[in-house]
Amino acid sequence: MNIEVNQLIKKFKNKFAVKNINFKIKTNSTLALLGPNGCGKTTTIGMMLGLIKPTNGEVLIDKKNIDSSERINLLKKMNFASPYIELPKKLTVRQNLEIYARLYGIRDLESRINEITSDLDLKKVINSRTGELSSGQKNRVSLAKSLINKPQVLFLDEPTASLDPDIGDFVRNYIEDYKSKNKITLLLASHNMKEVERLCDKVVMMKEGEIVDEGSCSELVKKHGRENLEDTFLKIARSNNGLV
Amino acid sequence: MDWYKIYGLSLRHIYLVKGSFPRILDLIYWPTIQIFLWGFISKFFTLSSSYYNNTVGVILTAAILYDFLFRSSISYNMMFLEEIWSRNFTNLFIAPIKINEIIVALTLTAILRTLIGMIPAAFVAIPLFGVSVFTLGPPLIFLLISLYIFGVTLGLMVTSGLMRFGPSFENIAWASLFFLAPLGCIYYPIEILPMWLQTISKLLPLVYIFEEMRNILINNSVNYFEIIKAISISSLYFLVGVGTFYLSYHGAKKRGTLINIGE
Numbered sequence: 001m002n003i004e005v006n007q008l009i010k011k012f013k014n015k016f017a018v019k020n021i022n023f024k025i026k027t028n029s030t031l032a033l034l035g036p037n038g039c040g041k042t043t044t045i046g047m048m049l050g051l052i053k054p055t056n057g058e059v060l061i062d063k064k065n066i067d068s069s070e071r072i073n074l075l076k077k078m079n080f081a082s083p084y085i086e087l088p089k090k091l092t093v094r095q096n097l098e099i100y101a102r103l104y105g106i107r108d109l110e111s112r113i114n115e116i117t118s119d120l121d122l123k124k125v126i127n128s129r130t131g132e133l134s135s136g137q138k139n140r141v142s143l144a145k146s147l148i149n150k151p152q153v154l155f156l157d158e159p160t161a162s163l164d165p166d167i168g169d170f171v172r173n174y175i176e177d178y179k180s181k182n183k184i185t186l187l188l189a190s191h192n193m194k195e196v197e198r199l200c201d202k203v204v205m206m207k208e209g210e211i212v213d214e215g216s217c218s219e220l221v222k223k224h225g226r227e228n229l230e231d232t233f234l235k236i237a238r239s240n241n242g243l244v
Numbered sequence: 245m246d247w248y249k250i251y252g253l254s255l256r257h258i259y260l261v262k263g264s265f266p267r268i269l270d271l272i273y274w275p276t277i278q279i280f281l282w283g284f285i286s287k288f289f290t291l292s293s294s295y296y297n298n299t300v301g302v303i304l305t306a307a308i309l310y311d312f313l314f315r316s317s318i319s320y321n322m323m324f325l326e327e328i329w330s331r332n333f334t335n336l337f338i339a340p341i342k343i344n345e346i347i348v349a350l351t352l353t354a355i356l357r358t359l360i361g362m363i364p365a366a367f368v369a370i371p372l373f374g375v376s377v378f379t380l381g382p383p384l385i386f387l388l389i390s391l392y393i394f395g396v397t398l399g400l401m402v403t404s405g406l407m408r409f410g411p412s413f414e415n416i417a418w419a420s421l422f423f424l425a426p427l428g429c430i431y432y433p434i435e436i437l438p439m440w441l442q443t444i445s446k447l448l449p450l451v452y453i454f455e456e457m458r459n460i461l462i463n464n465s466v467n468y469f470e471i472i473k474a475i476s477i478s479s480l481y482f483l484v485g486v487g488t489f490y491l492s493y494h495g496a497k498k499r500g501t502l503i504n505i506g507e
Contacts, residue, residue, distance in 0.1 A: 010500070012499070012500060017500075042503065042504075043500065043503075046500060046502075046503040049338050049503075050338075050497075051334065051337055051338060051497065051500075051502045051503045052497060052498075052500045052502070052503060053494075053497040053498045072340045072341075072342055073340070075338060075339065075340035076340040078338075079338070080334075080335075080338050082334075084331075085331055085332070085333075085334040085335055086330060086331040086332060086335075087330075087332060087335065088256065088260065088326070088330045088332050089330060090260055090263060090264060090330075091256070091259050091260065091263070092259075092263075095255075095256075095259045095263075098252075098255070099252050099253070099255055099256045099259075100252075100335070100339065101252075102248055102249060102251065102252025102253075102255065103249050103252045103253065103336075103339040103340070103341050104339060104340060105246065105248065105249065105340070145335070
C-alpha cells in the first residue's frame with residue numbers, strides 16, 4: 001500500500017507541532033522518520049494512524065484519506081507498535097493476542113497466535129502474564145500484537161529501544177525477514193542509526209515540526225560529508241537554523 | 245456492528261476479572277457492606293419509629309437499587325480507566341473498531357461486573373434482614389433496566405470527560421453519582437425537597453424509579469406509566485450520553501489526547 005503525506009500541519013493551541021510536511025512511502029519500502037525528541041514524529045505518526053486530526057493537509061493510504069469514513073477499513077490492514085504504549089499487564093500473552101486478533105477480525109485465532117508466538121519465540125511465555133515478562137519479551141509481545149493482522153502497513157516506533165544487543169538483533173532480523181516475505185510498507189521511527197541504515201530505504205529528517213532533509217541513508221551521509229548516519233543525524237540535529 | 249469484535253473487547257474485561265480473585269472480591273465486597281449498613285439502619289428505624297412500621301425493607305430495597313445504579317456507572321468508568329492505567333488506550337483506538345462497538349462492548353460488559361457484585365448482595369439481604377428486592381415482582385426488571393440505562397449514561401458522560409480532560413478527570417468519575425444522589429429521592433419522597441429542587445429532580449429518571457419502588461412496596465400497586473416515564477427519560481439521557489461521547493472522541497482527536505492519554 002502506498003502512503004502519501006500531503007501538506008500536513010498540526011497546530012496545538014498556538015504552537016505548531018508539524019509544519020507543512022510532505023513525503024511518500026511506496027509499497028514494499030521502508031521509510032525512517034528521524035529527528036530529535038519533540039520534533040513532531042509522534043504527532044506525525046498519530047495523524048498517519050488517524051488518531052490525531054490534522055489542522056491542515058491529508059494522509060492518503062492507497063489514495064484513501066485516513067481521516068475519513070474509510071479509516072476503519074484502512075486500519076484492518078495497518079498496525080503500530082511502540083514501547084510507549086503497552087498491552088494489559090494482568091492478561092496473559094495468549095489472552096492479549098486473542099483479544100487483538102478478534103479486534104482485527106482474525107477468524108483462525110489459534111493458528112495465527114501459534115504462528116506468531118512461534119516466530120517470535122514466545123511459546124514458552126504464552127501463558128504468562130504480560131506484566132511479568134522481561135522488557136525483551138514484552139517488546140516481542142508488542143511486536144506480535146502489531147503483526148497479528150498481517151498488516152500491509154506497519155508503523156514501528158523505536159522497536160528495539162531498551163533491548164540488549166542480542167534481543168535487539170533478533171527483532172531487527174525478524175523485521176527484515178518479515179518485510180522481505182510480506183512486501184509491507186514500513187515506517188520506522190528510531191534513534192538507533194545502525195538499525196535505520198540496515199532496515200530503511202529512505203530517511204526523512206525532522207526538526208521542530210519541519211522536514212529538514214530527506215534521501216537514502218548513503219545520499220544523506222554523502223551530502224553532509226560525514227562517515228555514517230549517526231554523525232549525519234547529529235549534524236542536522238545540532239544545526240542552528242534547522243533547515244539544512 | 246461487528247459482534248465478533250464486540251466480544252473481543254468484552255473478553256479483555258472478562259479475562260481481567262476472571263483472573264483476579266481480589267477484583268472479584270472487590271466487586272462483591274462494597275455492595276455487601278452497603279447491604280449490611282443499610283440493613284442495620286433500616287432495622288433500627290423499623291424498631292424505633294412508628295412511621296417505618298409499615299415500610300419494612302423500603303430503605304434496604306432503595307439501597308440495593310441505588311447500589312445497582314452506582315455499580316453500573318462505576319463499572320463503565322472502571323473499564324475505561326483500566327485502558328488508561330494499563331497504557332493500552334492507543335492500541336484500542338488504532339484497532340479497526342468503531343466507536344459504537346466500543347460503547348456496546350462497555351455497556352454489555354458493565355452489566356456483568358454489576359451483577360457479580362449485586363446478586364450476592366441481594367441474596368444476603370434475604371436471610372439477614374428478611375428483605376427481598378424480588379418482592380417488587382416483575383416491575384423490578386423494568387426498574388433495573390431504567391437504572392442500568394441511566395448508570396451507563398453517567399458512565400458515558402464520565403468517560404467523555406476522561407477523553408476530554410485526561411486522567412485528571414478520574415476524581416469526577418468517583419464523585420459523579422454523589423452529585424445526583426440528593427436529587428434522586430432515593431431514601432425519601434420528593435415532597436421533602438424544596439419546590440425549586442423538586443422541579444430539577446423531576447428531570448431525572450431516579451425520582452420516578454424510587455417513587456415507584458416505594459409505591460409498590462407501600463401501596464402494593466404498580467403504576468406502569470411512571471416506569472415507562474423513567475425508562476423514557478433514561479433512554480433520552482443515554483442518547484445525549486452517546487452524543488457527548490462522540491463529540492468528546494472527535495475533540496480528543498483534535499487535541500491529540502488519544503495518543504498520550506496515559507501520560
